Amino acid sequence: MKTVVIGVIGADVHAVGNKIIDYVLSENGYNVVNIGVLSTQEDFINAAIETDAKAILVSSLYGHGEMDVRFMKEKCDEAGLGHVKLYVGGNIVVGKQDVSEVEKRFKKMGFDRVYPPGVKIEDALTDLKEDIGI
Amino acid sequence: MKTVVIGVIGADVHAVGNKIIDYVLSENGYNVVNIGVLSTQEDFINAAIETDAKAILVSSLYGHGEMDVRFMKEKCDEAGLGHVKLYVGGNIVVGKQDVSEVEKRFKKMGFDRVYPPGVKIEDALTDLKEDIGI
């Protein structure tokens, strides 16, 4: 069973999607470590180290995502988590912005997969299987 | 009391606006000659000659207005009605088109005033007073 860390970053309290991601990934055979809302980059990294996670799924809904995830990839690398897949999804920027533009910005910051609004966790399962297996 | 001829041109049966135009112009001191819906160019012209009208208000709602009013100005001139003001209003073209473009097309066809959708007869009273008095 592969382990994934999930959580909601920053001062963000949107809890509904997080609970559903937990449920859906568990149902689909993953060992889910859920650090919940209002989590810092460090919370994600520590959890990933402790549980030998294969992927970190960062949720950001409230709009400040772009600021909250800065240098997260660098910190992962420093912590020896260079091999861990880094995903981000939700409503990761403020406002309705061009999707491919946003994807570019986040990929440049080192995210492996970037999901725009409207992508439910169910839709990302194939990617996850492809990237880390089950 | 000045006389105006009103009516709805072509195969158009939209009667509601026509009845209101009749009522509002009468209330405002005009002698209204209403030839009703489904009227031909000739109906308008004959009515104007018979009643010594100062203006002809053509309504077209159903979209075929552009085809129905072709050469009407020329026929008015031929009938000696060159001095009679020629108005057109309603939904005079098919679809939502650029208002100033439409106005140009109809002015080129010899109309003195061209009213886009949304202009109620009450809004045209000042123009009418300016053009022919009461």
Place this chain on the structure above:
Amino acid sequence: MVKNKKMSLEEFLEIRKVILKQWPTGDHEALDLDEAVKRLKSVPNHKNFAYKLREAKEKGITLIQPRAGVARLNEHVELLQYLEEVGKADLLPSTIDSYTRHNRYQNAEDGIRESEKQGRSLLNGFPAVNHGVDGCTFLYDSVNSPLQARHGTPDARLLSEIIHASKWTSNEGGGISYNIPYAKNISLEDTIKYWQYVDRLVGYYHDHGVEINREPYGPLTGTLVPPCISNTIGILESIMAAEQGVKNITVGYGQGGNMVQDVAALKALEEQTNHYLKLFGYDDVFVTTVFHQWMGGFPEEESEALALIAYASTVATLGGATKMITKTAHESFGVPTKEANAQGLRTSKLITNMLKDQKMPESKELDFEINQIKKEVDSLILAVVNAGKGDIAQGAVKAFKKGLIDIPFAPSELNNGKILPARDIEGKIRILEFGNLAFSDELKAFHNEKLHERALKQDREISFQMTVDDIYAVSLGNLVGTSKE
């Protein structure tokens, strides 16, 4: 004198020969009746209008259908495909252009040619007669939903022949509803006869195993029509259609604006149509209802137009209509683009789908309005029956002549044109001037009382100005008009 009597097959076939000669496209192998039956029998259930309505009625859901029609065939095909795919329409229309409606096929031909030349539609609808069976069948083959002709044609005999032979399985209209609101001085006897022919054709198909839906046109002039008037005409046309052998009928009602009155009107319409059909001896007619989104002047602002569309959808769904005809955010301007049309559909569909499990609860207020409408309709139908000495076709002609039935704002000179509607303080449509309408003093007293209540609350007089204000009201974002100063 016209009678509500089934046309004999011989008479029908006799007239038919003449009809098919009215325009060259009437000469087509598919217009051989045996051939047409064969073609119609090949229509699968999901493309049969009558079937889809039965199914929806059973499920208790509300289907959506746009208005749409342009001059050129290819553009029209594209338009309907778009409305089906992007707009998620359940049922498809072809709205027929105004020249065709007046049988001016030469004008329509010119319109097509001019539209080809300019690369945009100069006609306000699809000239089905000119496109003929080949064009109309091509259209049928290009879509996945049932097709219906929607028009306003006093004499739609050739049009009906062509569309049905092209596998379109529904046709809107009726001898009264496609005359009085759509013509100036065409005899009502004539149009009733024309539509008896159209219904007889459908009856013929039924006798040969093909079910076709017919839809009397409910909203009439679309402008402050009191429910009792449109319901009465829908019932009369249903009876006349049934007599010619039609078995699948959709009666229509145009949104008035007050939710309770609108739901009441829908319920009364369905119940009384069934009731009178049985009373007149037509036992096996399947009746459904169609709700038309607001048919009067629309607000210009697009968000406001969409709000009105969503509100209409709420009423239709809670009222249990089987079908709804949608409008668009372009309504106040002109024939909509396909994008605007699809947008109206999507707005509507969200509501019909989201609310499908809810109904308007029964209440005293709703019951009261249902009963009120029923009493009024009973009174009008009785007057028609009496005027016709038992024959409702004759009765209808005479009732219009005498003004016993009167449609507000209708262009037809056959219409008495004395009735004036206005809203009461809750926005329910009542009657201000009755003309010669076949109402008892008791019925009149109720309407008077309701309008006095409003006059008092608004501190104004009961007059034509009230009606005028009400006509403008919705386009200005109100329901009950107020005097501007």
Place this chain on the structure above:
Amino acid sequence: MVKNKKMSLEEFLEIRKVILKQWPTGDHEALDLDEAVKRLKSVPNHKNFAYKLREAKEKGITLIQPRAGVARLNEHVELLQYLEEVGKADLLPSTIDSYTRHNRYQNAEDGIRESEKQGRSLLNGFPAVNHGVDGCTFLYDSVNSPLQARHGTPDARLLSEIIHASKWTSNEGGGISYNIPYAKNISLEDTIKYWQYVDRLVGYYHDHGVEINREPYGPLTGTLVPPCISNTIGILESIMAAEQGVKNITVGYGQGGNMVQDVAALKALEEQTNHYLKLFGYDDVFVTTVFHQWMGGFPEEESEALALIAYASTVATLGGATKMITKTAHESFGVPTKEANAQGLRTSKLITNMLKDQKMPESKELDFEINQIKKEVDSLILAVVNAGKGDIAQGAVKAFKKGLIDIPFAPSELNNGKILPARDIEGKIRILEFGNLAFSDELKAFHNEKLHERALKQDREISFQMTVDDIYAVSLGNLVGTSKE
């Protein structure tokens, strides 16, 4: 231990000194209370929130108010002016950014600076504390409608000081409703105390002749919240506000989706808030209601979003809400542009205006739901009172600890988090898992029965998957979720 007891003036002033030092903008002459009172007294009626609500309640109309907030002052001013002029908003908000909500004023400062640099807002709201009294007063002076802060701030003491001194005459929030749905592990005792301070400030102003409106935050997590839960919390916060001297309260409710249940919830909320306020000895509180347009996940398609907005407006108006908070067609994506925001307002306004003369008729179904909600609320409030041995502040803290009250999907660790909601077959929100909710067996049996009815009809099991399907449903255009396969 926190108590529902009016804070003494001395204590209030003592704390106040500390609060005003939390960020440099706390040091401003307008934050002298005498000066603040003087400023607030200069607010004309049409810019006073409390007054405008009283007036609307009297007229029986529904006012509309958007959500809106951006980082930079000038952009925010422009935004609100636009919503007032183009959107025709009746009441204006300033939605506060998330850093400010968590008292991270330094982050907010960085956010403002970064936004200035990039020329677009990188914050999800207006950082009112950082802009201070000068910025907030400039905003007040730039608009013609009353202003309210809308946020989600557990400790909003400094924020509240600044906005009221800037003549904003309403403030949203409460010790429970701005904690449990908005925080992870902030003590409930603390937040109740913080909000007692906020209410005490409003009480102070009231004692000095200034009426300010307070609005407990009704929708909580916005996700399948059963009406009894949100109504109970609204009532508790109203009582606690009244104790501190608040006299003008607007209790809120977020659209659930079933029209009858939503109207019932609004009616029950208003009646029971008045009832309990009187029961607890607060006789002179003026209560109004606010209806929040759908607070859960929105459909992506813009026409569908607008349909949902119009439907919500229909329910709010027919249900007699005094105010409605509007959403936009951008909801599922992100903070809306001003155009999208105005569009949502216009859509809403068409309905609130057009339907202003109509009410939802009384019916058995409606009565039943009202009574059901009332019984449930009575049961929850009783549990709180008992848990607090008569003190509802203490009771609230204990009730959450024991799970006697439990908010679905709340992020807070103080919340039991055992309750699970799901819809019945008509889309009414019922409870699937009660956890420790203070419900009698009889109450539970009713919910069980309703969900069994659905399970049977949908041929599926009662499980968390049902809840998950219901959470997704509306964004997919449904109300009652169906299992996809």
